[in-house]
Amino acid sequence: MTRPFLEDSIMLKKVIFFLIIIALIIPNNYAAIKIYFGKITEIKGTPLVNGKRAKKRKKVYVGDKIVTDSKSSLSIIMKNKTVFVISPDSEVILKKTDRRNGNTEIELKKGSVRSVVAKLKPRDRYSIISAGAVAGVKGTEFIAFSNSEALCVFTDEGVVNILTDNGSVDTRKGEMTQASKGIMPLEPVNFEKDEKLKEMFQTLLSITDFKLPDELEKSKRLPDIIARWNINYANYLADSKKYNEALKSLDYAYLFAKSPDFKAEALYKKSIIKSKFFNDLSSAEKHLLDILVSYKDTIYYEYAVFQIGFIAYEQKDYEKCKEYFNKYKKEFPEGRFNSTVDVILNLIPN
Structure with a gap:
């Protein structure tokens, strides 16, 4: 009668020992299973990654939060050679990257991101999420600007699909659109034929270029420049x-x-x-x-x-x-x- 009891006691000790080992190992494993997103290739000023000063050539991971002040910016290259630049006064969260289904997501809380997306496979999807809208990329170069209330996208190459809960539009080379939660995206407008839009695009290009940060003062006025353009464009549409x-x-x-x-x-x-x-x-x-x-x-x-x-x-x-x-x-x-x-x-x- 005592043998089963001894066997149960030995088994219980083994289980407890196993649980202790697991408890000691798991914290180290968490660090080991962080999902690699990309590597920082360029830095200007003092951008922060998860509240700590970013460093060139350092890896970044899914879930990392990147914040830039008015004098800082950084660029990141992903494993598939996609590059994106986070401009001054921006906040970005690296939401997802999955090599199995080719799905990459970045959340743009505010500010601007310039992306040069490597050629994607048919199943791949690269998305920027902001202000209730999703910019889905199909192999392209584009710039997205957000003030947390609305998203403005300029497409320089390729195609970007802009989706909200009220509908979607495709923007192609030389086109701009805007989107926000609860509003149908603006019908794409050719910014190469509109001097004010072209000026906005050049401002965004300059603040996402490490060689030309001289447009920073103008970039601070960008929300009102976009607003003024929209008011003038509304007058034209009403006419x-x-x-x-x-x-x-x-x-x-x-x-x-x-x-x-x-x-x-x-x-x-x-x-x-x-x-x-x-x-x-x-x-x-x-x-x-x-x-x-x-x-x-x-x-x-x-x-x-x-x-x-x-x-x-x-x-x-x-x-x-x-x-x-x-x-x-x-x-x-x-x-x-x-x-x-x-x-x-x-x-x-x-």
């Missing part, structure tokens, strides 16, 4: 009666803009298009109210106060019309719409 595309371009203007003036202008022009061409007065009023709440120090605050009163008049909500027109006359005694306000107030039935 061409492409009102939905114009609204989309204004959405991207708002998302990219740092300047309160540009944000307010985008909202105001959206309100005009929605009221004038879609008769969507409630949506138009919502954009105008956003201006009243968030952008009081811009010129579009005056426009918004007047426009809300005018929309109320069109809806025959005369009390609301009088409320906003009287507000306008009080806040803007020399306002540009005062004569129109007086005419409409006199037309309101007693």
Whole structure:
């Protein structure tokens, strides 16, 4: 009767010994099974990898977080010879690389990345994820810029597919598009035929080039340069009666803009298009109210106060019309719409 007990006791000791050995080995194994992503080939300034100063020729791994300040950048080469440069003021996470299925993912939290992607096999996929959009590459050279709200992609060679939950577009050599969560990507625009877009592209090229970092000051203005272009492009689209595309371009203007003036202008022009061409007065009023709440120090605050009163008049909500027109006359005694306000107030039935 004692033999089975002794055998069980010996077996238990073996199990405990085995578990102790495993516990001692596993921490070292974790370091050994890190997934290699690539190697740092160039450094400028003091970029950080996982909070520590990056070093040339050091390996980087899946899961690593790379951060650059306003005076630093770095480039990484992958095993398949794909090269990407992380520009100043950027934050990138190396999400995935899998040689079995050829799937590589980089998350661009903010800033810009320039990629020169090696020729991919048919099953391979190289993607940059940012702001709810995915830039899927099919063997190409391109630059992606993100402010965490929206993604802007310039394709220099090959094809890039831009995908959001609202649809996708393909951009080819010399084309630009923009994307964000909840918005259909902008129809690709030829940046080689648009001087402002060409200037944006050259700015992005220069800040991802280790030889020419002189465009850094301009790069800080890039979000507003993109926003201004979108507003102007929306005007062109509206004149061409492409009102939905114009609204989309204004959405991207708002998302990219740092300047309160540009944000307010985008909202105001959206309100005009929605009221004038879609008769969507409630949506138009919502954009105008956003201006009243968030952008009081811009010129579009005056426009918004007047426009809300005018929309109320069109809806025959005369009390609301009088409320906003009287507000306008009080806040803007020399306002540009005062004569129109007086005419409409006199037309309101007693």
